Amino acid sequence: xxxxxxxxxxxxxxxxxxxxxxxxxxxxxxxxxxxxxxxxxxxxxxxxxxxxxxxxxxxxxxxxxxxxxxxxxxxxxxxxxxxxxxxxxxxxxxxxxxxxxxxxxxxxxxxxxxxxxxxxxxxxxxxxxxxxxxxxxxxxxxxxxxxxxxxxxxxxxxxxxxxxxxxxxxxxxxxxxxxxxxxxxxxxxxxxxxxxxxxxxxxxxxxxxxxxxxxxxxxxxxxxxxxxxxxxxxxxxxxxxxxxxxxxxxxxxxxxxxxxxxxxxxxxxxxxxxxxxxxxxxxxxxxxxxxxxxxxxxxxxxxxxxxxxxxxxxxxxxxxxxxxxxxxxxxxxxxxxxxxxxxxxxxxxxxxxxxxxxxxxxxxxxxxxxxxxxxxxxxxxxxxxxxxxxxxxxxxxxxxxxxxxxxxxxxxxxxxxxxxxxxxxxxxxxxxxxxxxxxxxxxxxxxxxxxxxxxxxxxxxxxxxxxxxxxxxxxxxxxxxxxxxxxxxxxx
Ligand code: GLU
Ligand code: ZN
Numbered sequence: 001x002x003x004x005x006x007x008x009x010x011x012x013x014x015x016x017x018x019x020x021x022x023x024x025x026x027x028x029x030x031x032x033x034x035x036x037x038x039x040x041x042x043x044x045x046x047x048x049x050x051x052x053x054x055x056x057x058x059x060x061x062x063x064x065x066x067x068x069x070x071x072x073x074x075x076x077x078x079x080x081x082x083x084x085x086x087x088x089x090x091x092x093x094x095x096x097x098x099x100x101x102x103x104x105x106x107x108x109x110x111x112x113x114x115x116x117x118x119x120x121x122x123x124x125x126x127x128x129x130x131x132x133x134x135x136x137x138x139x140x141x142x143x144x145x146x147x148x149x150x151x152x153x154x155x156x157x158x159x160x161x162x163x164x165x166x167x168x169x170x171x172x173x174x175x176x177x178x179x180x181x182x183x184x185x186x187x188x189x190x191x192x193x194x195x196x197x198x199x200x201x202x203x204x205x206x207x208x209x210x211x212x213x214x215x216x217x218x219x220x221x222x223x224x225x226x227x228x229x230x231x232x233x234x235x236x237x238x239x240x241x242x243x244x245x246x247x248x249x250x251x252x253x254x255x256x257x258x259x260x261x262x263x264x265x266x267x268x269x270x271x272x273x274x275x276x277x278x279x280x281x282x283x284x285x286x287x288x289x290x291x292x293x294x295x296x297x298x299x300x301x302x303x304x305x306x307x308x309x310x311x312x313x314x315x316x317x318x319x320x321x322x323x324x325x326x327x328x329x330x331x332x333x334x335x336x337x338x339x340x341x342x343x344x345x346x347x348x349x350x351x352x353x354x355x356x357x358x359x360x361x362x363x364x365x366x367x368x369x370x371x372x373x374x375x376x377x378x379x380x381x382x383x384x385x386x387x388x389x390x391x392x393x394x395x396x397x398x399x400x401x402x403x404x405x406x407x408x409x410x411x412x413x414x415x416x417x418x419x420x421x422x423x424x425x426x427x428x429x430x431x432x433x434x435x436x437x438x439x440x441x442x443x444x445x446x447x448x449x450x451x452x453x454x455x456x457x458x459x460x461x462x463x464x465x466x467x468x469x470x471x472x473x474x475x476x477x478x479x480x481x482x483x484x485x486x487x488x489x490x491x492x
Contacts, residue, residue, distance in 0.1 A: 003035025004210050007068075008200070010042045011053035014261040015060040017253060017314060018215060018245045021279050025242060026213050027066050028280065028302030038207060039071030041082045044199055060262050064272050065295055070207075078207040083199050090194035093202050093232070094154045094187045102231040103187060105152035106134040107145040129183040130155070151190040156197075156228065158184055164223040169211075169240040170309055176223040185224065197221065201228045209237050211304075216241045240304060243283050244311045253314050265319075269342065269375025271330070274323040283312030292325075320373045327372050332365045339368065339378040346379045348386035360385075360472075367468040384458040385472055390484060397455045397485065402448035408489040411452040413438055415482040418453065422475055428467050456485025 007023040009015070015023075030037035041057070043049050061068070070076025080086055097103035108130075116131050135157065137145075145152070158181050165175040187198040194202075204212060219241050229236045247257035259265055265275060277293050284306045286293075293301075327335070340361055343349045349357040364385075368378050383389075391397070398407045414435055421431040439449045455461060457478050458469050470478045 001210060003030055003033040004038060004208050005030050005035065005213060006038040006040050006204070006207065006209050008040040008042050008203075008214070009057055010045060010048070011050065011057055012045060012048035013050075013053055014056050014263050016260040016262065017279060017282075018260075020060065020064070020262050020275075021245060021282055022214060022242060023061065023066060024064075024276065024280050024298075025284065025302070025307070027068075028298045029211070029213065029304060030069070031299035032302040035210070036069040037066075038076070038209070039068035039081060040203060040207070041072055041084075042196065042199065043082060043084045044193055044196065046084075046193070056263060060266075063262075063266060064276055081207075083194070083203065086199070086203070087192055087194070089206070090198055090202055091188060091192060094194070094198060097156065097187070097231055098154055100231075101157070103154050103156050104135055104137070105142065106130075106155045106184075106186075107137075107142075107150045107152045108133055109150075127183075132184055135184065153186045153190050154188040155184040156187050156224075156231070158182075158224070158227060164226050166222045166226045166236065166239055168219075168222075169238060169304055170243070170307060171219070171241060174219065174222060178223075178227070181224055181227070197224060197228065201225050201232075204237055205229070205232065205234045211238045211240060213240045213242060216244055240307070243308060245282055245314050246311045248313055248315065250311075250313075257314070258316050267376075269338075269372075269377070270319070270323050271326045271338075271375075274319065274326040277326075278319045278322045282314050283308050291322075324373050327375070328369060330369070332362070332369070335365050335369060336361050338375055339365070342376050342378050343382070343386075346383075346386070348379075348382070363472060367464040367472075371464065380460070381463055382472075384460060384463060384469065388481075389459050390481070391455050391459050392488065394488060396461065397452040397488075399445065399448040399451035402444045402451075404489070406442050406444050406448060407452050408486075409442055410438065410444065410449040411456065411482070411486050411489060414449050414453050415456075415479075415486060418470075419475075419479055419482070422470065452485065453482065456482050 005026040007026050009019055009023075027037045029035070039061070041054065043054070058073075068074060070078065071081045075081075094103060098105065112133075113130070116133075119125075120128055134152075134155070159178045162178050163175050164178055164181070165173050167173050185197060186195050188194055203209075222239060222241075226236055245253045247253050249257075251257075253260055259268070262275065266272075273294065276295060276298075277291075280293065280298055280302075281291070284302070285308070286301055286303075286306055330338070340349070340353060343361065344351045349361070353361065364378070364382055368381050371381055372378060394404060394407075397411070398404060402410070417434045417438065418431060421434070435449050435453075436446050439446045442448065450466065451461065454463065454466055454469070457466070457473065458464070459481075463469060464472070473481075
């Protein structure tokens with residue numbers, strides 16, 4: 001059997017971690033089994049639809065390097081792949097079920113349905129939902145409604161007896177009594193719009209989808225979908241509902257835990273390969289130990305067997321770690337072009353870069369590469385090069401375990417060692433040794449010497465390694481800043 005799977009998002013919001021994980025699992029499963037990955041846009045909910053969401057869908061997949069074999073833009077033999085362009089198809093299939101007695105027209109007004117709902121709630125009736133008022137209308141009754149100009153919806157006739165079972169690759173058999181399935185759901189609305197259930201089932205069939213991999217929250221729709229496949233006389237695709245993505249506290253991942261929109265991660269400076277690698281490991285593993293996978297690896301080795309049954313935890317720290325690893329592995333030229341937009345946005349460099357700025361950026365890359373967790377870290381790490389905001393609060397210069405007097409001495413003697421050493425072409429290691437020795441003489445920790453020097457030069461306690469910072473800044477400017485820092489301690 002040729003595997004055909006789909007990612008079928010509704011463009012009603014930004015692509016989030018959970019959705020992208022579904023896309024990746026489908027994509028890698030398709031690639032690894034020599035099958036096809038189809039993108040289908042389920043945009044039948046026009047109230048929640050937005051152009052921005054649709055653009056975000058395309059740009060997110062493009063950023064990740066996920067190409068679909070069939071779908072919008074690229075087309076394919078079973079298109080169109082955008083549901084709002086397929087309304088005729090849904091209408092035809094809904095009417096087919098009506099003709100076969102498996103669905104029926106319902107003329108109930110919203111007011112009537114609301115009244116029924118209220119009565120059920122008040123009488124605490126066991127029976128909830130549509131009361132099947134129109135399930136057996138006579139031709140005369142129908143004609144009467146039509147004459148009144150009422151536009152009907154089409155409802156699916158859910159059997160009241162028996163059970164429906166569907167098999168899930170991960171969860172096994174899931175069975176539900178038919179009478180527990182919400183009675184007679186709408187397939188086609190009065191304005192001709194299909195509901196999710198109809199469009200989803202019709203399209204999965206017409207697009208020859210073999211495996212449906214989607215979030216577990218769709219499990220409750222499973223039995224109804226199976227009944228629809230049976231009503232049409234179609235084979236039921238294989239189901240594989242994916243475990244939920246949780247935050248560390250065991251609650252469904254949401255904004256409370258941090259960013260969930262992939263666009264936010266992208267803006268902060270996560271690399272696509274880090275997101276792809278880590279998100280694929282949220283609920284999947286190859287052998288329980290391998291952590292690094294390139295896209296090409298996963299296109300070969302992804303299997304359904306590796307999907308975990310238990311809910312998966314999304315760990316922001318672990319993602320940061322992956323991102324740091326990928327930044328370190330990044331080629332310097334690529335990293336230059338990746339950090340440039342952040343420097344431009346901060347107003348540090350021009351867009352496009354001048355020739356001098358190009359050189360500076362390429363000099364910045366090697367030291368920042370070692371320190372960034374996310375690309376946007378380049379801004380605080382290099383701020384001292386582009387804007388001079390001296391620290392005027394003495395306490396920032398004073399390291400833990402040191403005091404004002406020792407800091408003053410450390411800065412004074414330390415600056416001398418540093419400047420004369422660098423001017424005299426002394427080895428960095430030897431200068432460093434002398435600075436450490438100075439700490440010993442003053443009876444403070446090494447950082448008691450380095451911290452005030454670093455704060456004076458870089459205006460910050462977190463920045464690049466000292467000698468790199470001086471090199472990037474220039475010795476004259478470094479000297480000026482050291483003297484300025486020292487003067488802070490020498491006032492009165
Ligand atoms: N449009 C649905 C969603 O947004 C698709 C569910 C499915 O894959 O069947 O999640
Ligand atoms: Zn009705």
